[in-house]
Amino acid sequence: MDHFGYRGSDLYAEDVSINEIAERFGTPCFVYSKATLIRHFHAYADAIADIPHLVCYGMKANSNLAVLELLAKEGAGFDIVSIGELERVIQAGANPHKIVFSGVGKQAHEMQRALEVGIHCFNIESLAELDQLNSVATKIGITAPVSLRINPDVDPKTHPYISTGLKDNKFGIAHNNTLQAYKYAQSLKGLRVIGIDCHIGSQLTETGPLLEALDKLLELIELLNAEGIVIKHIDLGGGLGVTYQDETPPHPAEYLAAVKSRLAGRNLKLILEPGRSIAANAGIFITRTILIKTNQEQNFAIVDGAMNDLIRPALYGAWQRIIPVSTTDKEGQIEALFDVVGPICESGDFFGKNRLLKIAAGDLLAVRSSGAYGFVMASNYNSRPRAPEILVDGKEIYLIRERESLESLWALEHRVNK
């Protein structure tokens, strides 16, 4: 459930009209709902409130400071993948002890900083990385808490680009090498083994693969215990899907009930790293139709947003719902199947194809489910300033990131003959 919907003929975010936001801040822009973000976070946190747990928001999904701040205030921890994310989330007021650090290519300076601020755990993905972390930790005299990311070789049945738990991809330590890897980790003086983790993919629409991965990890924990290696927490990663079109992903409570029953009687803290399922449907992308172009083959709504602002349709062929911001009939509107496309010189620059819309030039459209992997994946391609981000809280409107200025586009560049 989210807090976007029509009041009469106008689309609202909570108690604010989207028309009003577009008027005030221009288009394109992203609009987030605070109540939705908080609700989605609590769908996780409340479901596991009765067991030791930590919900580490996968912040790569949407890392605006205001978003991080409000989740930190709700008690969230964070899953980070770079020093940029570490510094950003500290800026936002996060508790470093609730941070886990994921990623296949952490660099020594990133490890050092994370050790200095005292993060909860490093999710390690290779033996080489164990060596590197050990040498950084030994050098600065701080023991590093580690978990090993195991690749359980489970097919998450999602898009290949966001599928990460099969044995032929770059992520994690192969299931068969688990014991050997943990023994090696134990032998390194700079490290302290505390957990086990996995993350098999994103936009999963069934619990089967997630629970299969959990079962594999629980078996491994027994194996490790028998060897005297004590695992204190199990981190199941993120990956729960959302409804973009007609998917029916499990509710976090349903997934977590199954997880809890498997954890019963074991002395394990549960860590989760949800990103998309917290942020995706807490945001929409607003764009204005520049003009309508029709030829014999197809109708195009050419809009002022583009693939540089929201790349999911272009990158993954992702389907996101496109709806009018106002459903009031206007003169000059055409009702037809439209390809909704941006102004960039690439055929991949589209938000949706063959969408039934009744629109005219100047009309506003909202691309739903744009709160995750939206703004964070934006670029300046075609020298387009990145769009502003706006957070709505009831009747209140906060500009949480300004539209980039044209000057900022070249501010870091240097001419040679000047």
Ligand SMILES: *Cc1c(COP(=O)(O)O)cnc(C)c1O
């Ligand atoms: C991307 C990622 C997440 C978040 O995934 P969602 O599908 O957005 O929930 C969590 N953990 C790791 C290691 C990731 O790479």
